[in-house]
Amino acid sequence: MAQPIDVTKFEQLKAAGDLPSPKGVALAIIRLVQQEDSSIGELARVIKTDPAFVGRLIKAANGLTGYNRRAVASVQEALMVLGVPTVRTLALGFSLLSSYRDGRCRNFDYGRYWTGCLVYALAMQAITQRTRAAAAEETFCLGLLARIGELALATLYPLEYAKVLQQTLEYRDIPLSVLEQRAFAMDHRELCSAMLADWGLPRVFHQPAFFAEQPDESGYAEGSREFVIAHSLHLSSFIAEIFVAEEAERPILVSRLFEIASRLSLDPIAVTEMCDGIVREWQGWGSLLELETAEIPPFAELASRGEAIAASLAAEARERTGGVQSVDDLRPAKAAESPQPGLGGSAALGLPVGVQPMRVLIVDDDASMRALVRKVLETVGHQVLEAGDGRVGMEMALEFQPQLMIVDWVMPEISGLELTRALRQTKIGRGIYILVMTGLEDDDRLIEAFENGVDDFMSKPINPRVLAARLRAGQRVIRLQQELDRDREEIRRFAAELAVSNRRLQEVALTDSLTGFPNRRYAIERVQQEWSVSSRTRRPLSCMVIDVDQFKSYNDAHGHDVGDAVLKQVAGAIKGALRAQDIVARTGGDEFLVICPDTGLDAALACAERVRFAVESAPLPLSGESLNMSVSIGVATRDTVMGDPDALIKRADQALYLAKNKGRNRIMTAQSLRPGPVLPPR
Template identity: 85%
Template sequence: MASPIDITKFEHLKASGDLPSPKGVALAIIRLIQQEDSSMGDLARIIKTDPAFVGRLIKAANGLAGYNRRAIASVQEALMVLGLPAVRTLALGFSLLSSYRDGACKGFDYGRYWTGCLVYALAMQAITQRTRAAAAEETFCLGLLARVGELALATLYPQEYGKVLQQTLEYRDVPLVALEQRAFALNHRELASAMLTDWGFPRIFHEPVYFAEVPETSGYADGSREYLIAHSLNLASYIAEVCLAEEAERPNLMGRLFEIGARLAFDPVAVSELCDGVVREWQAWGSLLELETLEIPPFGELASRGEALAASLVPAPAEGAVSQVVHPGHSALLGGEPQLALPPEVPPMRVLVVDDDASMRGLVRKVLETVGHQVLEAHDGKTGMEMALEFQPQLMIVDWVMPEVTGLELTRALRQTKIGRSIYILIMTSLEDDDRLIEAFENGVDDFMNKPINPRVLAARLRAGQRVIRLQQELDRDREEIRRFAAELAVSNRRLQEVALTDSLTGFPNRRYAIERVQQEWLVSSRTRRPLATMVIDVDQFKTYNDTHGHDVGDAVLRQVAASVKGALRAQDIVARTGGDEFLVICPDTGLDAALACAERVRFAVESTPLAMSGQTLNMSVSIGVATRDTVMTEPDALIKRADQALYLAKNKGRNRIMTVQSLRPGPLVPPR
C-alpha cells in the first residue's frame, strides 16, 4: 500500500499556513456542511452569495443529469442532484482554482496545470459513469484535485520547485517524483494523498491518488474498487496529457491511451467516444472557468493518424515483436518467385499469425514482410487470443488444427468481443471437406487458405482481405462523422431552444419559458411544502414613451427597466418578459413579506435610475402586483392571476407602487399533502 508522508512533517507544513486551502464562500460552505444541524436551505443561502460558484454548481449538476431530463436551473435542484459531499469538494476545488491561478513559481505553468486538472476531472466523471466504481460527481472533484500536490510544492517552495521542473527537462529519464524527493524529502504523490486525507476525502479516494501514476504497483486486487479508481485516475491523467500535447505529438500517444483503456475493459472505439465527449465538456467548462482550451480532432481520427505513422516506421526485427517492414519500393524473392510489394497508396496492415508450427509461421511471416505488412506471431490459440485483444491486429491468419484451442474456437471467442468482431480472419487448413468449410464460415471465419501455402495465392488473398478492411475503416469513419454531426446537431438544437425561449430585446426568458418554469417551481413547492411567490411588473405609462419619443426610445426604456429589475432581484429569482411592457418574476422559497420587500427594491431601483437620451432624461416607474401561494390555489395559473389582480389594484391606486390582495397574517402557504 501507500507510503504516506510523515504526519509530523505534514502537520508542520499545514501549520505554516502556506499550503493551498479554501477561502471565502468555499470555506463557509465546508464549515456549514461539517455542522450536524445544517440544512439544504442554509447551504443554498450561502452558495447564492457567490454567483460564480452558483453557475459552476449548476453546470456540474447538469453534466451528471445528462440530456434525457429537464435542465437544472436552480441551486436547490443542483444540491439534490449532487449531494453534500460533492458540493463540499466542488467548493474546495473551485476555490483553489480561483485563488491559485498564478503564483511565484516561475517554472510552474499555472494555466496549463488548471486546464489539465479540468480535463482530468471531466475524464474521471466520464470514466466512472461507465465503470460505476464510484459516484461520478465525487470523482469529478477527485480528478480536479488529484494533482494538488504539484500545486502545493510550487506554492510552498516556489524558487526551489522551479529548479526541479527545470531539471525534468535536463534529466528526461528521471521521474519527477524522484527529483522532488531528493530536493524536499517528499513528493507530489505523497503530498496530494495527505492533503485529500486532511480535507476529508475517504480512503477509497485518497489512497488510489497516491498510485494514480503507477497503478500497477498498488497491489490492488483486479476488479476491486480501489483497482478501478487507481486505473481510472491513470487513464484520466493520460487523457489530459493527450489533450495538452503538441498537435503533431497526439497521434503518437494513441496506442498508449488504448493500452491504458484496455485495463478497464474499454476498447479503442469506447475510449475514442469517451475522449470526444470529454473534449466537448472541456471546451464548455473552459469558457465558464476562463481557462484556455484547445481544438482537438476526433480521437478516432488521431488513432488513424497514429496507425499511419507507426506503419511508416521500420523497427528492428525481434522475436515476438513487430517484424521489419520491407520498403514498398523493394522487391524480394521467395521460393524463386518474385513478390510485388504493396502499392504506395495501400497502407500496410497489422497482422497476427497464430500457428503451433514455427516453420509455417516463419513462411507466412516472410510472405507478409515481403509485401510490407507488420507481423506478430503467437504459438497457440490462447496466446493468440491475448495478443489479439492487446495489439488489435487488422487481420489474423490462424491455423485450424492446434492443441488446446483450435483456430475455430479462437475465432468464435474473438467474435464474442467488440475488438474481435472487427478483425478479418483467414484460416489455414489442409482439410477440403465442404461441410467443414461451411462450419468455419458460420463461426465467423472470413476466408480460408489450403495448405501447403502458395505465397502468390496468399498475397492475393491478403489483398482481397485488405479491400474489406479498408471498406470497414471507411464505414467506421462515416459512423464517427455521423456521431460528430449528431453531437453538433444536439448543440445547435439546444441553442435554438434557448433562442426560442429568450426575448431578443431584453435577453430575458420569454412568456413560454415563464409558464414552463412556474409549473416546475409549483411542483417543487408541492413536494417540499416550501413557499412560492410571484410578481407581475408593468411599466407605468409605457405607451406615452412610444407615442411621444418613438419606438426606439420605447425599446431603450424597456432595456433600462429590465436591467434595473435584474439588478434588484436575488440570485434565486427568475425574471421573464411576458408581454410588451410586462414582466413576471418567480420567487422560489419566498413568503409574502419577503416577496413584498423584494418588490419594493425593484420599484425603487427603476424609479432611481432615469434614462439619458439625446440630452434629455426620462424618469420611469413600475407598478408591481405580488402574490404568494396559499391553500386556496390549486394550480399555477391561480398564483399568477392573484398577482395580476394586485397589479390592477396598484395601477388604480396611482401607479409607482406595490400591492397585494392577500393578508400578511401568518398561515399555511402550501396545502398539506
C-alpha cells in the same frame, strides 16, 4: 445573469445517446439505489462484483475517517461512512473515468483531464473539511465531476471540439466558453450543470458548478452556502491547474492561489499545509486509478520561489522598458503541433497504389507458423503483432485493435473459435476481420466457424500466394467497412452541425431581441418544468409579474426609441437584482415574469423589493436629464388550491392589479403571509 442550459436542449442531447454515461457495475449500483426497497446488503453484494471499485470505495471512506479512528476494511463499513447517495455518485465518477480514458478528440488531453479531475476532487474534499459548507464526501464527488462538460463536448463533437481547443492556443485572450458558444451554441459550464442535475446532484451543487470559473458572477450572497461552494470549486480548479502545470509555471501560479483562497478566509499557511496534503493523497489515488502524477515540492517552497520571481520581474521592469511586463509573460509558450512523421506512402511499402497497410495480429501456438505468416505480411508492408495463445491474443486484440486477425483453430486453453466468439461479444472485436487457419475442411466444421463469426478460412499447410490473395480479399472488405465508417462519421458530423443550427434557431425563437431575456414562449415552458420539479420534490415555487409604470407615457412623450431604451434599462436593473436561481422572461410589451424555484412567499417578496428598488435607483440618462422609472410587482407562491402553473401566474397578476390600484411603484401579494402548506400532503 447567465443561466444554465435549457432543459429542452439538454434532453435533445441526452436522447442522442452520445453523452458520457455510467456503465457496468456503476449502472447496476445507480439502478439499485433508485429502488425504494433496496437494502445495504444488496448494494454491498453488487459492489463486491467489481474488485477495483471496492478498493476505491474503501480508500474514499478511509480518507474521511481521520487519523484517530479505526481504518475502514469492508464494503459495509464504507457504505456506513459514506452514505448511499455518495456511493452512487462515486460509482458514476469512477465508471466515467474507466470508460472515457481516451477518445476521438485529437486535441483533448484525456490523461491530463482525469488527473486534474482527481486533484479537483481531493481539493474540494480538503477545502470542505475546513469550511463545513457541505459533507466532504459529497464535495469529493462534485469535484470529480465538475469538469464533465468538457469531456461531454469532446465526446459529442470530437472533430469540432478539437478545432475549438486549437483556437484556444491561437486566441489566448478569448475564454474557452466563448469559443464553445460560437461553435455549439452552448458551453461546457452549461452542459456540466445540466448533467449534474440529471444525475441527481442537489441544486446546491449543480448550480454553483455553473459559476465555478467566475464565482463573482453568480450573485450569491457572501457567506451563503452556495457562495462558499462556488468559490471552493474555483479554488479547487486553480489548485488542479497548479498540479498539472509545467514545473517552471508552478511558483508563478502559487502567488495567485493565496489571493483566491482569501475569499474563503483561508490564510497562506493553511493553504500550503492543505495543498501538501493534497499532493500526498493525489499520488496515492493516482497509483490506485492508474493516473499519471508528478513530484511536487512543498508549497511553502513554491511560494518562496514565486516571490523571488516576482521581485526579479519588478526590478527588471524598473531598469528597462520592454521585456517581461507581467507574470503571464513567463509562462512558456505551448509548442506548435507538428504532424507525425509518415511511413512514406503505401507505394514505398510494396503495396498497390491507394491501398493502405493494415494492423494485423497473428494468434498461433506454433512459432514457425507465426514466422511464416509474418514474413508474408511484412513483405507487403503490413504492421504485425504476434500472440502465442488465445488468452494473450484476446488481450492484445482489445489493446492493439487490429483491422485483421489470423487465428489458428486448434490452440491450448482457448481455441480459435472460442477466441472469435469472445471477440464478437465486444464492441472492438465486432469490427475485426478474422481469418482462421485450419487443417480440416469438413463442411460441418466450416459452417460452425462461419456461424461463430469467422470471416474467412485458409487450409494448412499455408501457401504464401494463397495467403496473399486471401489478404487482398480481406482488405477489400476492410476498406469498404472503413468507407462505411467514414460515411457514418460524415452523417454524424452533419447531424451534429444540424443540431447546433437547430439550437441556435431555438434560441432565437425563445429569446426577446430587445432585452436579451427569454420570451413568453420560453417562460410558459419553463414554469411548467419548475411546477413539475416542485410537485416531485415538495419544494416551494413562487413567481413575480412585473409591469413598468406609465410605460405608454414614455412612448407618447419621447418616441419609441426612448421607450425601447427604458425597457433595456429596466431589464438591466431587474437582472442585476435577481438571484442565481431566478428565471426572468419578457412576456409582453412592458411586462416581465420572474420564476423563483425553491422560494417561499416571504423570500419572494424580499426579492421583489430588491427589484423594485433597483429600477427606482437606475434613472435613464436622456439629453442632459434623467428619466426616472418605476415598476409595480405582483407576487404569488404555490399553495394547496392551485391546480396548475396558470393559476400561480393568475394569482401574481391579481397582486399586480392591486399594486397598480394602490398607486404603483410597489409590491403586493394577494395571499396571506401566514405560514401554511406549500403543497397538498402525499
